[in-house]
Amino acid sequence: MQQMKMQGCEVEAIGINYKIHTNKTEHPFKIFSKSPQLDNANGQEIEEEEEARVEKSCSGVRHVLKNVSFQARPWEILAIVGPSGAGKSSLLEILAGKHSPQKGSVLLNQKPVDKSQFRKLSGYVTQKDTLFPLLTVEETMMFSAKLRLKLPQQQLCSRVKSLIQELGLDHVAGTRIGDDRVRGISGGERRRVSIGVEVIHDPKVLILDEPTSGLDSTSALQIIDMLKVMAETRGRTIILSIHQPGFRIVKLFNSLLLLANGSVLHHGTAELLSLNLRLMGLELPLHVNLVEFAIDSIDIIQQQQQQQCQVETEPPRRLLGTMQQKKGGDDGQQQQSGESKSD
Numbered sequence: 001m002q003q004m005k006m007q008g009c010e011v012e013a014i015g016i017n018y019k020i021h022t023n024k025t026e027h028p029f030k031i032f033s034k035s036p037q038l039d040n041a042n043g044q045e046i047e048e049e050e051e052a053r054v055e056k057s058c059s060g061v062r063h064v065l066k067n068v069s070f071q072a073r074p075w076e077i078l079a080i081v082g083p084s085g086a087g088k089s090s091l092l093e094i095l096a097g098k099h100s101p102q103k104g105s106v107l108l109n110q111k112p113v114d115k116s117q118f119r120k121l122s123g124y125v126t127q128k129d130t131l132f133p134l135l136t137v138e139e140t141m142m143f144s145a146k147l148r149l150k151l152p153q154q155q156l157c158s159r160v161k162s163l164i165q166e167l168g169l170d171h172v173a174g175t176r177i178g179d180d181r182v183r184g185i186s187g188g189e190r191r192r193v194s195i196g197v198e199v200i201h202d203p204k205v206l207i208l209d210e211p212t213s214g215l216d217s218t219s220a221l222q223i224i225d226m227l228k229v230m231a232e233t234r235g236r237t238i239i240l241s242i243h244q245p246g247f248r249i250v251k252l253f254n255s256l257l258l259l260a261n262g263s264v265l266h267h268g269t270a271e272l273l274s275l276n277l278r279l280m281g282l283e284l285p286l287h288v289n290l291v292e293f294a295i296d297s298i299d300i301i302q303q304q305q306q307q308q309c310q311v312e313t314e315p316p317r318r319l320l321g322t323m324q325q326k327k328g329g330d331d332g333q334q335q336q337s338g339e340s341k342s343d
């Protein structure tokens, strides 16, 4: 583990498939589905069939993540972007070990890891801050430090102090966190504290679900700037999800994972995304944010990728056709030769 800390952690997800079972619900229009002509035996059969069909459509399985693969490297930020419901949070929860996918695996430095080992090496900042409103910033950090680190009090204090400095929270170290009822620190500062709580043990991998949600553009940029410094100075691997990142924020990401409806549409740099869009005939208009443009163009990207897949699979199919014809001939010959062998 020590060696892993020194060299940084590459996180690799391979073929993640995640399905959830949704609850069966009563068909909302069931009351209208019975027709007065269905009183005979044939009518009853039709009604039962209809009920079975409705039940099937109202219950079942939701394919949240479909064959998702990516790599996140140390010293870098990978941003997961996509429309609402694309599967960003689900993917992060799987990475953080909160859920297990039905298929696929997550590797750290090319090796499988168990959940407890991964928890020690990582920090997971959820979308909602879960902090005690009556504790001060310093007390909150100290609480987390005592839970996560087995160090003498003096060392805990100095770790907390240096982290408060790194997070730019010196000026509010003695201020209460607060909540809706008790006035406390600002939303941006609260997000910083949540990040601090999760990095107190100096994890090599940091996973953040929408660290900028609810923040103004300046506070959002400050948070991503701070994460960029953490990645570059400490060799952390940072994986985060984000909604509508501003132009300056996108520039700080080393790579983007564009998800739509549980599938990966792009994995690579922003420049590569821009180039791929251009190759699809989607020219980024001036002063339009690349990520927003890509999200708005998801339907076209999907269509183009499907067409490309068809083109890629067609020649082998044609080839397969000729091969099958040939094989048919060969088989005939083989059969003959087999027959002659058995003879």
Ligand SMILES: Nc1ncnc2c1ncn2[C@@H]1O[C@H](COP(=O)(O)OP(=O)(O)OP(=O)(O)O)[C@@H](O)[C@H]1O
Binding pocket: 020, 022, 062, 064, 082, 083, 084, 085, 086, 087, 088, 089, 090, 091
């Ligand atoms: N426990 C669950 N029960 C029902 N549906 C779920 C559950 N978990 C995820 N989903 C569904 O899976 C899909 C992906 O959800 P997820 O929260 O991962 O998306 P997201 O990209 O993070 O969305 P947002 O940006 O709005 O947070 C959604 O359609 C969601 O409704």
